[in-house]
Amino acid sequence: MTLRDLIDKLLRRQPASAGTAKQRLQLVLAHDRSDLNPELLEQMRREILEVVSRYVEIDMEEGDVSLATEDRVTALVANLPIRRARTPGEGGSGRSGENRPQPVSSPIRS
Amino acid sequence: MTAPSSRFILICSGKGGVGKTTLTANLGIALARQGARTAVLDADFGLRNLDLLLGLENRIVYTAQEVLAGSCRLEQALVKHKQQPNLALLPAGNPRMLEWLKPEDMRRIAAMVGEQFDYVLIDAPAGIEGGFRNAMAAAREAIVVTTPEVSAVRDADRVIGLLNSEGVKPIQLVLNRVRPKMMASQEMLAVDDVTDILALPLLGLVLEDEQVIVSTNRGEPLTLGEGGSPAARAYINVARRLRGEDVPLIDPSKERQGLRARIGRLMHTKIF
Numbered sequence: 001m002t003l004r005d006l007i008d009k010l011l012r013r014q015p016a017s018a019g020t021a022k023q024r025l026q027l028v029l030a031h032d033r034s035d036l037n038p039e040l041l042e043q044m045r046r047e048i049l050e051v052v053s054r055y056v057e058i059d060m061e062e063g064d065v066s067l068a069t070e071d072r073v074t075a076l077v078a079n080l081p082i083r084r085a086r087t088p089g090e091g092g093s094g095r096s097g098e099n100r101p102q103p104v105s106s107p108i109r110s
Numbered sequence: 111m112t113a114p115s116s117r118f119i120l121i122c123s124g125k126g127g128v129g130k131t132t133l134t135a136n137l138g139i140a141l142a143r144q145g146a147r148t149a150v151l152d153a154d155f156g157l158r159n160l161d162l163l164l165g166l167e168n169r170i171v172y173t174a175q176e177v178l179a180g181s182c183r184l185e186q187a188l189v190k191h192k193q194q195p196n197l198a199l200l201p202a203g204n205p206r207m208l209e210w211l212k213p214e215d216m217r218r219i220a221a222m223v224g225e226q227f228d229y230v231l232i233d234a235p236a237g238i239e240g241g242f243r244n245a246m247a248a249a250r251e252a253i254v255v256t257t258p259e260v261s262a263v264r265d266a267d268r269v270i271g272l273l274n275s276e277g278v279k280p281i282q283l284v285l286n287r288v289r290p291k292m293m294a295s296q297e298m299l300a301v302d303d304v305t306d307i308l309a310l311p312l313l314g315l316v317l318e319d320e321q322v323i324v325s326t327n328r329g330e331p332l333t334l335g336e337g338g339s340p341a342a343r344a345y346i347n348v349a350r351r352l353r354g355e356d357v358p359l360i361d362p363s364k365e366r367q368g369l370r371a372r373i374g375r376l377m378h379t380k381i382f
Binding site: 001002003004006007016017018019021022024025026028029032033071072 | 259260263264267268270271274293295296297298299300303307309376377379380381382
């Protein structure tokens with residue numbers, strides 16, 4: 001946080017726009033570079049959640065699949081908080097109980 | 111007689127109006143003044159403007175199309191700049207003959223020009239369609255021009271994607287119309303934001319400068335004068351860096367002196 005951000009917050013002013021510009025650009029470029037439109041991404045998100053939820057019980061509300069981009073490489077980042085495994089004792093990482101969200105990321109060629 | 115060391119440089123941006131043609135004109139003059147034989151090729155033949163910025167609009171008789179068709183010699187089509195004879199302009203085509211040019215034609219004409227010049231600067235049209243692809247076909251390296259605005263950066267990114275897939279490299283960035291005051295108050299994307307997002311090395315940083323408009327009105331690029339204005343200095347430095355000289359980039363935050371500038375810097379120091 002910068003002094004400017006703090007003053008903006010205290011005065012309840014809109015924050016400086018450069019930060020917003022950067023965030024919006026990063027998001028839109030992640031989509032541009034991967035050629036995935038929001039509809040396809042949403043479909044993919046649903047299917048990924050569906051497959052994962054066959055093995056573990058995940059928090060559908062908290063689950064997040066999105067695109068991130070750095071250095072012209074776009075990555076698909078999934079953050080799926082696992083509640084518990086479907087069948088305890090079966091499957092590699094299927095520990096029961098509260099697990100921390102495990103980010104899984106796989107780079108897409110851009 | 112071929113000059114194998116000729117450099118074929120595409121100047122492109124994706125978005126229109128960010129200063130591509132102004133850069134081409136000024137860079138052309140600056141390179142010529144530094145002793146390099148330079149040709150500027152206006153590949154934007156639908157809406158050509160390079161002739162106007164160079165003050166050569168009344169001297170165009172032939173274009174690359176007549177050269178390719180064999181109806182005139184290359185020397186007849188090249189328009190030499192009066193004050194700076196090291197610089198010549200070649201319009202790619204005539205707006206009435208739009209359908210004619212193909213990427214292969216651009217490659218041929220650029221190769222012909224390259225026999226006589228050290229630098230061939232190709233001013234690409236805006237967009238990423240056929241005209242841009244023609245222009246790109248003639249290039250080996252590229253300069254992408256953008257301004258610190260979301261739409262210009264987004265379009266630049268599309269163009270960089272195409273250049274990468276065609277194997278054009280190196281690709282370098284010129285950040286145009288920088289306003290130090292707005293950057294200081296964080297109301298404009300920072301230089302590092304743009305270079306990080308586009309992942310390109312910075313070849314030049316040009317401050318917003320009213321003199322650019324004045325010089326455009328006159329048809330006399332700023333680099334033709336004694337280089338007093340900030341933009342003129344920036345263009346001259348772009349030319350020097352292109353020729354391999356190590357010229358440090360300006361720091362926009364240092365461009366402003368006095369109390370207001372110091373407060374501005376204080377305001378965007380990280381406090382926690």
